[in-house]
Amino acid sequence: MIVKPHIKSLIVLTWILFVPVGTWLIYKAYPPTLSGNWLDIFAFLLLTCVVATMPIVINEMFIFLIQWVALATFLQFGLFVEIIFAQIAVVVLLLKMRILRKGELYRLPVNLNMFFSVSATSGMVYYLLGGQAGPNFEYDTKSLWLAILYAVVSYSMNQIIVSFNLYFIYKSKVSYFGKDFIVETITTFITFPIGLMLYILYNQVGILAVLFVGIPFVSLSMIFRLYYSSEKINEYLQKAAEIGHQMAERLKVDDVVDLLIQKLSEMLPVDYAYIFEVTKNDELQLVRGIESGLPNDLPSVKKNEGISGMVWGKQKTFLYSARKEWREYANGHIPDDAESILGVPILRSKKVIGVLLLASKRKRAFEKFQLMIIDILCSHFAVAIENAKHYELTKMQSEHCSLTKLYNYRYFENLLTEEFERLMQFERKQLSLIILDIDHFKAVNDTYGHQSGNEILFELASRLSKLVGNRGTVARYGGEEFVALLPDKPKEEAYQIAEQIRQMISNWPFTIKQSLDLEKTQKVMITASIGVATAPEDAEDALTLIRHADRALYVGAKRAGRNRVAEYSSC
Numbered sequence: 001m002i003v004k005p006h007i008k009s010l011i012v013l014t015w016i017l018f019v020p021v022g023t024w025l026i027y028k029a030y031p032p033t034l035s036g037n038w039l040d041i042f043a044f045l046l047l048t049c050v051v052a053t054m055p056i057v058i059n060e061m062f063i064f065l066i067q068w069v070a071l072a073t074f075l076q077f078g079l080f081v082e083i084i085f086a087q088i089a090v091v092v093l094l095l096k097m098r099i100l101r102k103g104e105l106y107r108l109p110v111n112l113n114m115f116f117s118v119s120a121t122s123g124m125v126y127y128l129l130g131g132q133a134g135p136n137f138e139y140d141t142k143s144l145w146l147a148i149l150y151a152v153v154s155y156s157m158n159q160i161i162v163s164f165n166l167y168f169i170y171k172s173k174v175s176y177f178g179k180d181f182i183v184e185t186i187t188t189f190i191t192f193p194i195g196l197m198l199y200i201l202y203n204q205v206g207i208l209a210v211l212f213v214g215i216p217f218v219s220l221s222m223i224f225r226l227y228y229s230s231e232k233i234n235e236y237l238q239k240a241a242e243i244g245h246q247m248a249e250r251l252k253v254d255d256v257v258d259l260l261i262q263k264l265s266e267m268l269p270v271d272y273a274y275i276f277e278v279t280k281n282d283e284l285q286l287v288r289g290i291e292s293g294l295p296n297d298l299p300s301v302k303k304n305e306g307i308s309g310m311v312w313g314k315q316k317t318f319l320y321s322a323r324k325e326w327r328e329y330a331n332g333h334i335p336d337d338a339e340s341i342l343g344v345p346i347l348r349s350k351k352v353i354g355v356l357l358l359a360s361k362r363k364r365a366f367e368k369f370q371l372m373i374i375d376i377l378c379s380h381f382a383v384a385i386e387n388a389k390h391y392e393l394t395k396m397q398s399e400h401c402s403l404t405k406l407y408n409y410r411y412f413e414n415l416l417t418e419e420f421e422r423l424m425q426f427e428r429k430q431l432s433l434i435i436l437d438i439d440h441f442k443a444v445n446d447t448y449g450h451q452s453g454n455e456i457l458f459e460l461a462s463r464l465s466k467l468v469g470n471r472g473t474v475a476r477y478g479g480e481e482f483v484a485l486l487p488d489k490p491k492e493e494a495y496q497i498a499e500q501i502r503q504m505i506s507n508w509p510f511t512i513k514q515s516l517d518l519e520k521t522q523k524v525m526i527t528a529s530i531g532v533a534t535a536p537e538d539a540e541d542a543l544t545l546i547r548h549a550d551r552a553l554y555v556g557a558k559r560a561g562r563n564r565v566a567e568y569s570s571c
Helices: 005-029 038-052 067-077 079-097 107-128 141-169 179-205 208-249 253-267 306-314 369-399 409-424 441-448 450-471 491-507 542-558
Strands: 056-058 061-063 272-278 284-291 318-320 340-348 351-360 431-438 473-478 481-487 510-512 522-524 528-535 565-567
Touching: 005 079, 005 107, 038 067, 038 079, 038 208, 067 079, 067 107, 067 141, 067 179, 079 107, 107 141, 141 179, 179 208, 208 253, 208 369, 253 272, 253 284, 253 369, 272 306, 284 306, 284 351, 306 318, 306 340, 306 351, 340 369, 351 369, 369 409, 409 431, 409 473, 409 481, 409 542, 431 441, 431 491, 431 542, 441 450, 441 522, 450 473, 450 481, 450 491, 450 510, 450 522, 481 491, 491 528, 491 565, 528 542, 542 565
Parallel strands: 528 565
Antiparallel strands: 056 061, 272 284, 272 351, 318 340, 340 351, 431 481, 431 528, 473 481, 510 522
């Protein structure tokens, strides 16, 4: 979460102006009831600190379970002591979570302000309504109801301030009433009665009450945290399975890569993501690199070179929590502001086929249990990538001519049908078709050999692709015939393009190397006849457009002497 500098300054200023002065005023207005029992006070403080080190983290929010200790402390020692304990607990919590580092120190005054406001408001409501320090609930039921009111006000103020911080300080777009809100509400209302029990038991047996209540609570907290951790792992596993199925459904390599990057960015605090592929040259080549949402290019990496090379070479996962742990291994591929690094090998049949490298600007951004999740995702990714490559290769082979590498007749027919549907739906204004046939190509084969004929076809395909470019689609129609489909091109423009093609063929000789005379390279001059037809003026369906362009080719060009362009005419 990014907080603007002026907001950080305002937070610190708020703490300086209100918390120290407010604490002093509360000390004067509601002096603590200590009675010299410093050992008991220390025991409550110790219990507060222990509980503070055991928060529950949901969606990067800390659920702080000290409310019940705060309630018992407030009832026994007064508002001033409870405020001091709460401030100490905040510091202990933030130290435990290791977030008091450069750039995030503002979190300390944010939480100090919040807990001071919660304590002061709920405590003063209690006193203003007649509540007393050290009440006896057996004879004073009013104080019991006031203590319950204190708990309700404390909880309500906490939620109000947390929501304010989320929306106005952290600018969070996540719904406030999520799983963390539900868990915190349930745990708060479960633990407040424990605070009442601790207070009552303390007045009966003294300091032993801290052990009688504290130890079971701490034990239950540990069990609850373990349970939540297992739930969290199960949730990640479920997400990994869903992502695996989604990747398996993708039929394009780029789609599989994009999906993995997208899902990892949603699941983990990823600022930089890199996917490398092992090439035939025994190097790691960057397939996709994302830096703060923007693509990035990186040079190839050798085995054991840098962190990604180490992952490849050792075939093991590397996890670093801070820059100081990995900077000696880096080779300049990782941004300077990165802290946490996670490198995972992508294995297929026990062989590394790639490397996934994730980086975050936060320290300790990745947890150890996430390694298992990422490893599972990489396994799904390896299978999905292989399937997508096979599909793309099969699709390419089924749609392309193996000799010329142009689209084949099957692909062209499907494309023509699709374009005609667009024309009929007024998504296209016109649709022009060019058909060309090489003149006397049989003589070329007979004179120079079929291999030389293939060379001419291959070179002609290359020339046609370059000349037509993005104005249309070129395909090999069969034998020595080629077609060019030109969407939204009127007949006049299609005719001009056809004439350019004719001149390009007739004016520039073709080079053949595998001729019958193997001792030298030869230059061969050829010509082509071309027919042009345009829909909707010349045809109302796809087959008619082909037939009319073909008619223009053979009647208007071939019969008229060849090496010319003819457009279809109904006359």
